[in-house]
Amino acid sequence: MAKILISIEVNNPDEVIANEKGKLIGLASKLLSKEKRKAKVEQEVFEALQQELGDGIKKELDKRGIDSDIKVEIVE
Numbered sequence: 757m758a759k760i761l762i763s764i765e766v767n768n769p770d771e772v773i774a775n776e777k778g779k780l781i782g783l784a785s786k787l788l789s790k791e792k793r794k795a796k797v798e799q800e801v802f803e804a805l806q807q808e809l810g811d812g813i814k815k816e817l818d819k820r821g822i823d824s825d826i827k828v829e830i831v832e
Contacts, residue, residue: 761831762805764798764801764802764805765798766794766797766798766801769790769793769794769796769797769798770790770793772797773793773797802830803830806828806829806830809828810826810827810828813828814826
């Protein structure tokens with residue numbers, strides 16, 4: 757089976773936390789170290805991407821009449 761590996765590195769976790777005002781990251785995250793804040797933001801991005809990819813691929817395949825099971829995994 758073919759696999760797709762996507763790497764994302766967030767370079768501005770503090771700005772993301774400030775801009776989201778708690779939507780993605782809770783207030784407790786502001787108390788974490790910079791590396792832990794970065795990891796938390798990256799994890800939220802991965803989870804959002806995982807959801808969007810799974811849903812988007814399934815919809816497109818359904819439109820084309822392709823019956824499929826889609827599994828998008830986050831591998832660390």
